[in-house]
Amino acid sequence: MNSRATVAFIVAVLCLAGLSVALLRHAQTGIPWLPGERTTVWLIEARIDFVALDGPVTASLSIPEQVPGYRMVDEQAASAGYGFSVVQVDNDRRAEWTRRDASGAQSLYFSATFLGADFVTMGPQEEQADIEPRAEPVFWGDADITAASALIAEARGKSSDPRSLARELARGFQDGSQTQNAALLLARDESPVTVLRKLLNDADVPTREVQTLRLEDARRRQSLEPLLEIYDGEEWILLDPALGLIDAPEDLLLWHRGGRSVLDVTGGTQSRLSFSMIRQSVSAAQLATERDKDSLFALIGVHRLPIEEQSMFKLLLLLPLGATVVVFCRVLLGLQTAGTFMPVLIALVFLQTALLPGLIAFVSVVILGLLMRGYLSHLNLLLVARIAALIVLVIFVISVLSIIGYQLGISTGMIITFFPMIIIAWTIERLSILWEEEGPRDVLIQGGGSMLVAVLAYLPMQSSTVQHLSFNFPELNLVLLAGIMAMGQYTGYKLSELGRFSAMDDAP
């Protein structure tokens, strides 16, 4: 009983560990439970063009760090011959390209990937400035001061706090509701952003100018658009003179905030900054892995491996499920199989071939192999030599089948090559011994049992949900392990025994 309690404890611990790690991973990385949840991602490329002046060149581009409503998941720079680094200059993140000697037209690229707003779980907001932002003093021309004062006074009357004040002020500049005073101020050849900024500062609302990028799919040669941010005493809010306050920016990416200029080029002239962008829809899981390159889960996850190894792991991580199915079939159902875990390996192959063609190919090669094995057994060969000869012959059979299939235009002929040679040869050998020793009936029972278990294992393994879960939440395999251990304790009757022992009913 003691070992029973121990196993029960381990099973409980495994279940708990597997489930809680999976939950934690889900919460931390946002990998969805189900596959196929897709999210929008923006690939944005900034391009800097300038003409170098035959000397050392430094190009410095402000790049975003914390973007409200978006999250940067990946960034990279491409520019041959330039040294590149990302530096932090007073709260301003800048990409810096440097080169000792450059001449002629130069192009530098910086690309970044941003997650769509719908996918962002709001991360920590930008770090609070050490100093409370203050409104800057404003100087109006004699002609403007009356209009400005009137606008402020009117907006102040209709508002209660900096937010509503800003909203009311901006309304005066919007198409359709433009007031006379606003029109007067705008007539000074100043942009609404500049005017609005002055007005807000005058009304004692701290502001700063920001550079934003309008996101539209497949746009090239876009430039940054200046907008305002106001400080409402707690946080900065984006203000578009044309639209008003923007709490959750949609299709608007805040690229640069205040401070230095967006682009500095020393050692070059005619510098230009342009942007191109595309929208992509990718599976959320793919993104979650992309963006959590530094989290603990990413470190212990499979996603760190190169793509090629990942695809192998994708299969490997399905094996526990297959093994669980085998345990279930053998312990609880009482199905007989040739070889304990061979059905799982066959199921793995079915995953690559699709069920029906794989089944047909496997069964036909095994039958052909059995026929050849029958002949080989007449030749009086040593066992090892006979199995080796069988492998060689089966390879020929497979090649011929594949070639014939290919010539006939049936590409399914090729799929037999997916089957590991050793599985086929071993199955043939094992079944033929069974045939000699126990007769064809047992070959049918065990061979059929193996195929049945293989198909039963294949069915859940081919489900995209299961594949998604086992790959993205490998810890769920601990739950399977717990299930296997629990089944390993089962001492009740197998389903098949209910039939096997049925003759007992008329026993005394």
Next chain:
Amino acid sequence: MSAWLPPRRLRELGMLGMNARNLEYIGRYNRRQLYPLVDNKLKTKLLARDYDLPVPTLRLALSQQHAVDPALDTLDHLDGFAMKPAKGSGGKGIWVITGRRGDAFLKSSGAELSRDELRRHMSNTLAGLYSLGGGTDSVIIEDLIRLAPRFEGLSHEGVPDIRVIVFRGYPVMAMLRLATHASDGKANLHQGAVGVGLTLDEGRCAHAVQMGKRITHHPDTGLPLDAIAIEAWQEILELAAYCYDVTGLGYLGTDIVIDRDRGPMLLELNARPGLAIQMANGRGLLPRLKAVERLRERPRPSHQERVRFSVETLSRL
């Protein structure tokens, strides 16, 4: 065949299931490192010799391919012999040669075998064709068992053997296995051999089945099975019980044959005896196994005392 039984009914009948056998009896009472003693018939044989248990005489044992040809020369001088893989299971790879016809060997089934076929069989066996793990094996060649006249007409081709399950040294259930035409001379119940359940106290036929169905007469010869009574029953039970002291295996299947001249002999031992014996007896093993498990005796009783307990108490369960 009757419909499938609900698990509740099987529990009432005290049927031991495969899972329970593996986990609660074999797993608990049979230590892994003792398995080779019974899985390798050569080791069993040597062990039996050490303890002076009656076994069929060993004529030859070979474990190298180059020993095959000299062995054939030796076999030429024998009239009949049984050739077995030392690590075979379930009767696989056992050839019984009953005589000669010219140069050829005669199998018990009547088939003729050439020297080449014999050579290949030995070579296959040595390479591990029949061994449990597929590893290299040895070939054992031993004397034939001579059929006791009492069993005349009961077994097709082979000699009937008696399987006694011994639990912690107590014989708990016994059956006689008769090869039939349907089982092709093999004594495996699932291949169509007849299983005759034997009463523990007297060794008489209690019940008999073939392929899971109750029968009363031998399917080939029509002889009534309920007339079967095994002679020297006490001796057989004591031999079986003593195997526990020899091997230390708590849950043991002993296969015993009765030789016309030498009486009961130990044929082989099995650390994973099958469950079909319950069907042959028409009763489950569990009540008897549980009764033995409840025993807490010190000092350990001798095998004669254990047999007495089996005959007097277990046979009633």
